Amino acid sequence: MTSQQNLTAFVTESAAARHRGAVLVAAAAIAAPWVLDAYTISLGSYAIVLGLVAVSVHLLTVNAGLPTLGQGAYLIIGGYTAATVSTDLTSNGLIQLLAGTVAAALAAALVGIFATRTRATTFLISTLAVGVLTQTLASRAVPVTGGDAGRTVEPITLWPGTLAVTSIGYLYLYALACAFTLMGVVALLLRSRFGLALRAISGHELRTRASGHPADRLLWLAYIVAGGVAGAAGAILVAVRHTIAPADGGFVVSALALLAALLTTRTPAGAMLGAVIIVAVRDLLAPAVLAGHAAALLGAVFLAAAGRGVAVQVIRRWQRCLTAVLQWGRR
Numbered sequence: 001m002t003s004q005q006n007l008t009a010f011v012t013e014s015a016a017a018r019h020r021g022a023v024l025v026a027a028a029a030i031a032a033p034w035v036l037d038a039y040t041i042s043l044g045s046y047a048i049v050l051g052l053v054a055v056s057v058h059l060l061t062v063n064a065g066l067p068t069l070g071q072g073a074y075l076i077i078g079g080y081t082a083a084t085v086s087t088d089l090t091s092n093g094l095i096q097l098l099a100g101t102v103a104a105a106l107a108a109a110l111v112g113i114f115a116t117r118t119r120a121t122t123f124l125i126s127t128l129a130v131g132v133l134t135q136t137l138a139s140r141a142v143p144v145t146g147g148d149a150g151r152t153v154e155p156i157t158l159w160p161g162t163l164a165v166t167s168i169g170y171l172y173l174y175a176l177a178c179a180f181t182l183m184g185v186v187a188l189l190l191r192s193r194f195g196l197a198l199r200a201i202s203g204h205e206l207r208t209r210a211s212g213h214p215a216d217r218l219l220w221l222a223y224i225v226a227g228g229v230a231g232a233a234g235a236i237l238v239a240v241r242h243t244i245a246p247a248d249g250g251f252v253v254s255a256l257a258l259l260a261a262l263l264t265t266r267t268p269a270g271a272m273l274g275a276v277i278i279v280a281v282r283d284l285l286a287p288a289v290l291a292g293h294a295a296a297l298l299g300a301v302f303l304a305a306a307g308r309g310v311a312v313q314v315i316r317r318w319q320r321c322l323t324a325v326l327q328w329g330r331r
Helices: 003-034 038-063 072-088 093-115 120-140 168-191 193-203 205-210 215-241 251-263 268-289 294-330
Strands: none
Touching: 003 038, 003 168, 038 072, 038 168, 038 193, 038 215, 038 251, 038 268, 072 093, 072 120, 072 215, 072 251, 093 120, 093 215, 120 251, 168 193, 168 215, 168 268, 193 205, 193 215, 205 215, 251 268, 268 294
8 A cells, every 4th residue: 555545545534533523522412311310411501502602602703713801792682582582472482483583683784894894803892892881881770680680481392282391301302402503503614615705804804805805795604694593502501591681691791602612622512522521510520629719720721722822733733744645646
């Protein structure tokens, strides 16, 4: 076997190993309600919510080059929209999910007109301002939001005429199914020409504009999609917890979502995995090992993620060299 064939076989086996790993992780996530206790499953449901916010951050930060600290705002909008639909219209969870997603996407469309005209640190600060302002407005709009105490809603149903879903395990599976669907949609978008254009803008915006791509419009659309995904996370949070409060989309949530998006492999699945790691460290490992020092342990995770960035750059350079060798060998 030639060196070119060895390299090709190595790349193929690596891709197959990643696919097998993804299947095993998905199978373990589905089997969790039959293996773990109720408290751990409830944490898993929240990890899914945080993971979806991280997926929305991943879309903007990793692919479009727009680091954001304001996606919690769209979680609040989506969550309160779902709560309002639950109280005034229907208990159907899928309708609440759709309403929360659309409301957050519309809000993102309005904010994105202005936000996507900025870049880098300015964009980061502007989205942070949007998040803080949204949380403040939600805290003060007591008749609508219930203030800092939030609102409670009745359990969801999945079909008209069926019983309400109250089991923690079934609610977790509902959240997991929604997450798989939304992550699949995001993954398809990122593999399309839209995703390629976003990465081109992130890599070299001036060159992308010169080639005729409407950079501002593409970034605006990406901001809308990200807002919709975060809004869906808010609707799922209402479904699994039966409550929503302004603090559920505060700065801490947005910051943890940004950390999750950058913590592991920079893919939508990696963002979800990062959220799972963060929730496990903060709510399971820290109380057992370092009681009262969860923030310090999360800080160590953040430093590890920052150090990992150097290693990632080395690996990417090695991958580029490997690709160049393969292309040279095919000539």
